[in-house]
Amino acid sequence: MTAPLLEMEGIQKEFSGVRVLSDVRFSLRPGEVHALMGENGAGKSTLMKILGGVYEKDGGTVRIHGEEREIANPRRAGSLGIAMIHQELNLIPHLTVMENLFLGREFVYGRSGWIRWERMRKESRNWLERLGVDIDPSRKVGELSVGQQQMVEIARALSLEAKILVLDEPTAALTNREIDSLFEVIRSLRKQGVGMVYISHRMEEIFGICDRITVLRDGEYVGTRSVEETDMDELVRMMVGREVQNRYPRQPVAPGEERLRVEGLTRRGEVEDISFSIRAGEIVGLAGLMGAGRTETARLIFGARQPDRGSVWVSGAKVRIRRPEDAIRHGIAFVTENRKDEGLVLPLSVRENLSLPNLAALSSKGIIRGRKEESLARQQVERLSVKSAGLEQEVKTLSGGNQQKVVIGKWLATSPQVLILDEPTRGVDIGAKEEIYRLMDRLAREGMAILLISSDLPEVLGMSDRVLVMHEGRLNGEFTREEATQEKVMTAASGGEVTCRLP
Amino acid sequence: MQTPLNPSATRVGLAQKLGPLLGLGIIVVVLSIISRDFLSFTNIFNVLRQISINALLAFGMTFVILTGGIDLSVGSILALSGAFSAGMLAGGMDPFLAVLTGVAAGTLMGAANGVLVTKGKVAPFIATLATMTVYRGLTLVYTEGRPIAFNNDVFAMLGKGYFLEIPIPVLWMLGSFLILYFVLKNMTFGRHVYAIGGNEEAAMLSGIRTHRVKIGVYAISGFFSSLAGIILTSRLSSAQPTAGTTYELDAIAAVVLGGTSLAGGRGWITGTLIGAMIIGVLDNGLNLMNVSSFYQQVVKGGVILLAVLLDRSQKS
Numbered sequence: 170m171t172a173p174l175l176e177m178e179g180i181q182k183e184f185s186g187v188r189v190l191s192d193v194r195f196s197l198r199p200g201e202v203h204a205l206m207g208e209n210g211a212g213k214s215t216l217m218k219i220l221g222g223v224y225e226k227d228g229g230t231v232r233i234h235g236e237e238r239e240i241a242n243p244r245r246a247g248s249l250g251i252a253m254i255h256q257e258l259n260l261i262p263h264l265t266v267m268e269n270l271f272l273g274r275e276f277v278y279g280r281s282g283w284i285r286w287e288r289m290r291k292e293s294r295n296w297l298e299r300l301g302v303d304i305d306p307s308r309k310v311g312e313l314s315v316g317q318q319q320m321v322e323i324a325r326a327l328s329l330e331a332k333i334l335v336l337d338e339p340t341a342a343l344t345n346r347e348i349d350s351l352f353e354v355i356r357s358l359r360k361q362g363v364g365m366v367y368i369s370h371r372m373e374e375i376f377g378i379c380d381r382i383t384v385l386r387d388g389e390y391v392g393t394r395s396v397e398e399t400d401m402d403e404l405v406r407m408m409v410g411r412e413v414q415n416r417y418p419r420q421p422v423a424p425g426e427e428r429l430r431v432e433g434l435t436r437r438g439e440v441e442d443i444s445f446s447i448r449a450g451e452i453v454g455l456a457g458l459m460g461a462g463r464t465e466t467a468r469l470i471f472g473a474r475q476p477d478r479g480s481v482w483v484s485g486a487k488v489r490i491r492r493p494e495d496a497i498r499h500g501i502a503f504v505t506e507n508r509k510d511e512g513l514v515l516p517l518s519v520r521e522n523l524s525l526p527n528l529a530a531l532s533s534k535g536i537i538r539g540r541k542e543e544s545l546a547r548q549q550v551e552r553l554s555v556k557s558a559g560l561e562q563e564v565k566t567l568s569g570g571n572q573q574k575v576v577i578g579k580w581l582a583t584s585p586q587v588l589i590l591d592e593p594t595r596g597v598d599i600g601a602k603e604e605i606y607r608l609m610d611r612l613a614r615e616g617m618a619i620l621l622i623s624s625d626l627p628e629v630l631g632m633s634d635r636v637l638v639m640h641e642g643r644l645n646g647e648f649t650r651e652e653a654t655q656e657k658v659m660t661a662a663s664g665g666e667v668t669c670r671l672p
Numbered sequence: 673m674q675t676p677l678n679p680s681a682t683r684v685g686l687a688q689k690l691g692p693l694l695g696l697g698i699i700v701v702v703l704s705i706i707s708r709d710f711l712s713f714t715n716i717f718n719v720l721r722q723i724s725i726n727a728l729l730a731f732g733m734t735f736v737i738l739t740g741g742i743d744l745s746v747g748s749i750l751a752l753s754g755a756f757s758a759g760m761l762a763g764g765m766d767p768f769l770a771v772l773t774g775v776a777a778g779t780l781m782g783a784a785n786g787v788l789v790t791k792g793k794v795a796p797f798i799a800t801l802a803t804m805t806v807y808r809g810l811t812l813v814y815t816e817g818r819p820i821a822f823n824n825d826v827f828a829m830l831g832k833g834y835f836l837e838i839p840i841p842v843l844w845m846l847g848s849f850l851i852l853y854f855v856l857k858n859m860t861f862g863r864h865v866y867a868i869g870g871n872e873e874a875a876m877l878s879g880i881r882t883h884r885v886k887i888g889v890y891a892i893s894g895f896f897s898s899l900a901g902i903i904l905t906s907r908l909s910s911a912q913p914t915a916g917t918t919y920e921l922d923a924i925a926a927v928v929l930g931g932t933s934l935a936g937g938r939g940w941i942t943g944t945l946i947g948a949m950i951i952g953v954l955d956n957g958l959n960l961m962n963v964s965s966f967y968q969q970v971v972k973g974g975v976i977l978l979a980v981l982l983d984r985s986q987k988s
Contacts, residue, residue, distance in 0.1 A: 473877055496877040503877065511877055514870035516937045525867055526878040528860045535859050579878070 172235060174199050174364040175220075175333055180628030182215055182388075188353045190214050190388045193229070196334060197364040198416060204367045207385035208408055208626070213368055216385070217335050220366075221253045222246035233333075251333045252326030257590060258318050262311030267293040269310050283430045294470050296324040297359075316347030319417030322355065327363075334358070335366045340374060341460065352378055359603040370458045370662045374403050386410045390616045401663075403657060405579050409655040416603070417631025418610050421650060425449035425635070427485060428618035429501070429587045429588040431470060435448045439465040440642045443479070447587065447618040452609060454633030457662050462642040464506055467589045471503040497526055502585035504577050506592045506622075512576035513564050523579045549578035553608070563586060570601030577605070581612075585593060588612065591622045626655050638662050692946040693931050695979060699950060703957035708961060719837055723952030724841035725750075727945060728900040729919055730926035732782075734944045739794035739889050740858075740869045745785060745899040746923055747916035748807035753778035754901030755815050758911035761822040766803030775898045781807055781965050782894015786887030804920070812913050817880075821910040831906025841903045848896065849929065852941050860868050865889060869936025909965025928952055929979050950975070 181189040190212045197203050200571060205213050218224045221229070222240040230237050232475040233249055240246050246253075253496045260269045267289045268275075276288040293306035293508040302320045319339060326334055336355075340348045355365060355378055367379055375382060376396055384391040385405040386424045391407045430446040436666070440462040447451055447453045455463050468474045470481055472490035480487055483499045490496045505511035513522055524531055531542045546560050553574040566576055573593065580588065590609070609632060613619055623629045629636055636653045640659035646661030704711045729746045736743045755775035761767060772825045781803070786838045788799040804914030856862035864885045869968040876882045900919075905911045932939025954975060 272932075471877070492879070492881065493877055494881065497879045505874075505877055510871070511873050514867045514874050514937065516870045517866060521863065521866070525863070525875070528863060529879075532860045535861060536865065537858055538858055539858070 172199075173232075174201075174234065175596050176235075177216070177220065177229065177233040178232075179229035180216065180219060180226050180231075182212075182224065184229055189217075190226075193385065193388070195366075195383055195390075195391045197366060199332070199364055200359045201381065202359060202365045202367050202379045204379040205385070206368075206370075206375070206382060206389075206404060206408060207273060209327075209623075211385040211408070211650040212388040212589065213385055214337070217253070217337065217366065220246065220251060220333075220335065222251075247329060247331075249333075250329075250331050250336070251330035252283070252329060252447060252483060253335045253337065254322050254326065254339060255337050257324055258315075258450065260310045260318055260321060263309065264320055265276065265307050266297075266304055266310055266313070267306040269321060269584065270296065270306070270328060272325075292328075296322075297328065298327045299357075300324055301357060302350070302354070302631065304448075306365075314347065315342045316344065316345075319343070319347075320354065323358075327358075331363070333364050335368070336371075337368045339367075340369065340371065345594050348374075360433070370663055372404070375404075376401075383406055396581070401660060403662075405656050405659040409659060416606075417628070418603075418607050419632045420610065420615075421452075421613055421634045422450045422468065424451040425616060427480060428483065429470075430482035432480050432482070433556075434463065434466065434476050436474065436476050438470055438642075440469065440639075443644055445637055445638075445644065445647075446482075447620060449586075449616045449618055452613050452614050452619040452621055452632055453632050454629035454636040455620060455639065456636055456658050457627065457639035459624065461639040461662065463639055464591055465600065465642075467591055467620070467622060467637070471501060473503075473587065477628045482550055497583055497585075499590065500584070500586035502526075502580035503582050503589045504580050504591060504593055506595070508572050512567070513572060513626070514566040516563060517556050518561045518565055519550065519555065519567070519575060522564050522575050523582060526579055527582050535614075536612045545582055549575075549582050552581070554604070563669045566667040570597045573597050573601065573605070577608070585617065587620070589620045589622070592624065593621070594623070594625065594628060627659070640664050689931065689940070689943070691981075691982065692943050695929075695975075696946050696950050696953065699953055699957070703953065703960070707957065707960040710957060715956070715960075717837075717842065719949075719952050719956045720842045720845070721839040722956065723948045724839075724845040725900045726847045726919065726926060726951065727902070727948040728848060729894045729923035729945045730930075730948050731848055731941060733923045733927050734930075734932055734941050735852075735856075735865055735889045736796070736940065737924075737932055737934060738824055738865050738936055738939055739870045741789060741874070741889070742800065742888070742924070742934075743782075743785060743890060743893045744797065744800040744920045745781070745804040745807055745970055746900075747919035748804045748811065749781045749894050749897035749952055750901035750916035750919060751913065752781065752807045752811040752814065753898035754831050754905035755811050755820060755913065756917055757827075758820040758822055758905050759814065759904050760782075761824050762820055762974050766829040771830070771902055772904050775895060778898020778901065779891050779895045782897070783887055783891040784896065786890030788971055789890065790883040790886050799964075805957050808917075815911065815913040817913055819912050823909075827906055828909060829890065829906070831843065831903045831908075840905075841843060844899065844903060848899070849941065849945055854898035854905040856941055861888065862887065869938070871937070876935045903972075922951060925976050929976060942982040 173196045177195045180190055180193040184603060193216055194215065206215050214222065219226045222243040222245050231240060239251060240249065270293050271289060276285045277283055278285060290306050297304050300320055300323060304317055304320065308624060310321060339351060343351060355489060371373060377384065379396055381393055381395050382399065382404065383393040384404060386408060426449055427446050428449050432444050434443040435441055443466050457463050469476045472492045472495055480488055488499045520543060524542045528537065531538055543560065555571050555574045555578065557571060564572055593605055609619060621629065621632055630653050634650050636648045636657055637644055640662055645665050648657060688971055690988050709715055709819025717765065733743055733746065753774040756777050757770045760770035760773050775964050780941055785800050788794045789796050829840060831841055835843060863928050864880050867880060873883055890900035904915055919951055951972065952974055955968065958971060
């Protein structure tokens with residue numbers, strides 16, 4: 170067995186008192202591709218940021234080539250031979266490939282600052298050839314495809330003598346052909362003794378290219394397996410872990426008439442041929458990994474974006490939704506994912522936020538009826554028990570849970586038939602979470618049709634009567650409440666039983 | 673459990689409202705001690721008449737800034753719509769129609785700014801910087817670079833006349849203020865303006881037609897610019913091709929002095945009125961004290977800086 174390139178042991182990290190990593194270990198051998206897996210929030214990126222010198226660890230040791238090292242900052246990480254290839258590339262699009270490759274360390278005559286272009290070109294070609302890619306060093310980076318840009322980034326890392334390469338979701342934005350050539354590069358780097366950390370949710374890739382897999386869950390180390398001795402089922406179990414307690418008050422009722430139907434909803438590059446329906450009294454969960462197209466689907470239904478194809482039906486009638494205004498009029502409400510960016514107008518008061526989507530109903534001839542507005546706001550505050558110092562408090566100064574209640578309240582006040590909830594409990598404390606769950610259950614019993622988009626699997630399983638699973642912009646599975654298990658949903662979300670396309 | 677109201681938050685709000693008024697009060701007291709003429713009845717109306725043009729520009733500017741935009745073209749719109757009205761009058765048109773023409777032209781010019789910003793996705797600063805130049809150029813073309821003089825008693829009343837001893841431009845200003853105050857406080861349009869400035873994405877997702885509102889806001893700015901242009905033209909009995917040059921800066925200064933945030937979403941039109949008064953009173957007082965116009969600019973700039981710095985220190 171080769172001596173390890175990298176050993177991380179007993180890594181601890183806290184953020185303002187909350188432990189996000191405890192006793193995590195990870196190791197990497199020369200020429201190894203080691204996958205790091207876990208659900209969103211399991212601690213993968215925190216661990217890699219510690220390795221990259223972005224965060225400082227609170228405990229544990231990092232050894233590189235057997236020597237203990239402190240990685241105080243990203244510059245130090247670079248000099249230790251650690252390079253990160255992120256999803257968002259760190260290249261300057263207006264500069265050429267060679268300028269990007271040697272940015273900040275250009276070849277010059279003496280100390281004159283006069284660039285030796287021929288030398289730059291030659292060296293660039295050398296590094297790109299080592300990767301076996303054919304890119305003209307004098308082209309502007311912005312003209313290259315994402316895959317080619319990634320190659321430039323990898324070449325830069327190698328030219329900086331990187332021995333440890335962290336690839337964070339490297340295939341997220343690549344086409345199939347680009348993925349193939351990336352894998353060829355990975356295989357050739359492996360022969361050159363470079364160790365690679367491979368972060369991805371895509372099972373087929375992991376089984377296609379990786380040697381070992383380490384799984385994290387809730388900031389803890391779960392285990393390490395070699396690809397030969399494990400399978401997809403085991404990995405999903407490792408990632409999902411503990412059995413779920415019954416924290417969810419959902420008691421399904423017999424569903425009524427169809428409230429929302431979506432047929433063949435398509436927007437190129439985002440979602441493809443989405444069809445489903447929700448009946449009155451039903452809570453339908455929409456699960457999937459980040460970027461699978463769940464929020465995009467909701468935005469298309471709500472008219473915040475226009476689909477290329479497909480239709481939306483509300484209570485049996487086909488409706489044309491060109492903008493959110495139309496959706497609201499047809500009784501659709503959309504509690505958006507990010508309350509600070511999309512849900513609330515922070516400088517406005519609780520009252521003004523609650524009335525915002527209801528102004529048409531609260532006004533006549535463009536003049537807001539002050540008393541009506543106030544009573545609507547008061548009603549929602551009471552219904553959702555929003556804790557504020559009054560209707561005039563700026564929402565900016567409310568706690569996360571209360572802010573979320575204001576977002577839900579402003580939409581409930583529109584008396585919708587269809588309620589879309591996008592990550593309704595993210596960043597909300599447990600007490601507020603349970604209130605939101607109870608509210609969902611009550612609303613469904615009262616006959617509302619609810620679409621619940623969530624990355625929190627136990628939440629989806631606990632609250633939904635039916636679960637739809639999306640994978641890469643398509644629906645890739647539907648389970649009844651009885652059928653749905655974390656394993657099944659995770660498998661469908663990671664691409665299902667797709668046989669390994671990769672060698 | 674009751675979440676306690678963040679006490680500093682309310683104080684900032686109150687300070688933001690009282691700050692400009694306090695500033696105005698201090699300047700008035702100081703000036704009335706230094707100059708006996710300052711608090712005379714005639715001088716007060718004189719000041720109010722002088723600020724009316726800047727106040728009208730600043731009212732429209734307040735709407736634009738509340739959405740997070742800016743309008744640099746107000747001075748040029750003022751000149752071009754004033755020139756149109758003067759041109760119509762010189763050609764013998766009915767004064768009422770001449771005013772209407774000028775106002776319609778100004779509103780359209782403003783709406784064009786709004787279309788550039790929304791449909792064209794041009795940053796407001798750049799869009800209105802460009803149209804500022806275009807509208808100014810068109811003014812020079814229309815006037816052939818020379819003042820357009822006319823003679824019309826009815827039109828002259830608009831800028832020079834008095835109603836119950838109150839200068840008519842002051843009535844324009846106060847009337848506009850009351851209407852706009854009501855629009856911002858009680859009308860859905862006003863609420864939409866604040867919502868867009870506070871969070872345009874959230875506003876859009878709440879069903880607000882954000883493009884429509886923004887075009888409306890620039891049109892309002894154009895409307896009040898042309899109103900100011902007509903008053904100025906009336907007062908001078910002629911349209912000057914270079915009228916209103918750099919007026920946009922005083923208008924922005926009035927809005928900022930009044931406590932409206934350039935980031936949008938926060939502010940009030942009463943503050944803008946007070947801001948315009950601060951600038952007007954300073955100009956007037958320094959004139960009464962015979963301070964050279966060169967030093968006046970230094971003082972004015974200093975006051976703006978001081979106001980903004982005070983505002984900062986309260987927020988942090």
